[in-house]
Amino acid sequence: MAPPVRYCIPGERLCNLEEASPGSGTYTRHGYIFSSLAGCMTKSSENGALPVVSVMRETESQLLPDVGTIVTCKVSSINSRFAKVHILYVGSTPLKNSFRGTIRKEDVRATEKDKVEIYKSFHPGDIVLAKVISLGDAQSNYLLTTAENELGVVVAHSESGVQMVPISWCEMQCPKTHTKEFRKVARVQPEFLQT
């Protein structure tokens, strides 16, 4: 029989800090753990360490891009100094409202940062895997980087509108016209590829 579910509301005092440690959806104050969401309280019993108390809702609450997460974005415009992108997915969860991000020229790749040409790395409309390096300050957008082998362009369309096939880390070829175009291509791990 399923254990009785305990529902809690924001501000409800759950337990003492000595009995459990706070998890997601909770906050601590004056030595007690309070709930921060309206949902179900779950207590995970760990071996040895204190059980972790967390409050869960049935739908994962809107994820916001956090520093260090891999995000999927679409390039909206390019410039000689940076590329502006719309962040569409955080990890594998789609966002309901897209956020804006920026990939600076020096964050496109790890080697020869100053010789990068944005036009040879991204084009508007490309789907790019990037990592968040900073939330940016009040005026700017999220700062992203593609300076790793697994990050960069995953899907790109050529001038003729056909999806291109990657041939090296810096080139993609159109299967119809066989023209090669420069992009900063991502080396996607084999387990993520669907054939």
Add this chain to the structure above:
Amino acid sequence: MPGDHRRIRGPEESQPPQLYAADKEEEPAARDPTRLRPVYARAGLLSQAKGSAYLEAGGTKVLCAVSGPRQAEGGERGGGPAGAGGEAPAALRGRLVCDFRRAPFAGRRRRAPPGGGEERELALALQEALEPAVRLGRYPRAQLEVSALLLEDGGSALAAALTAAALALADAGVEMYDLVVGCGLSRVPVPPSTWLLDPTRLEEERAAAGLTVALMPVLNQVAGLLGSGEGSSTESWADAVRMGIEGCQRLYPVLQQCLVRAARRRGTPAPP
């Protein structure tokens, strides 16, 4: 007689003028100054909004919906020290955008939708009272939109809107430190000037002064205070605030039950 064009012809029949006189207004009945009207609260009723709540207290009916978090529109904001506990620094904290609207059929006279300064003032009061309760540091660069629609004004509309907005935020899964409960008060014009808790529309119209108290019940902190009217002694205002705080505490269990029922209706979450 040929038509007389210089005179205005009256109607053929005439009726006594009393037929057209407005009904005499009833005086508000005497009542216990600390009585709270029974409240009906329901959360999670709109399928399109992220979070929603409907509150009815006597004749006052308020519907509130929450959407977001979405990308905050650009704005100059000064830098500040980073908050504790893994939250974004002050310049990047999320924003709460509140909107208070009065339906045209809410009062006795039809009011055209752009209600002018009053709606903006109440929206600002809503924002000031809800901000301390929401963990905005967990939503950097995002904005949460809260819109309250007053369907019928039966007295203490702002208090009902505050409570409904807090319920809607909790229903939307926004991280909060505590709920916000609102309570309205009004002072009787004739001496002895007693303060009445949760006034009806009639009592509010005839009042000499009005006050709305917003309280965070578990933390026992006042989140917002909005009052206006003729001055009187400070003790009188302090008594009113105390009365409001008590009223809010009495209202809390109803809201607790409402949220738990809404969570139960949503169903249990899948195990991770």
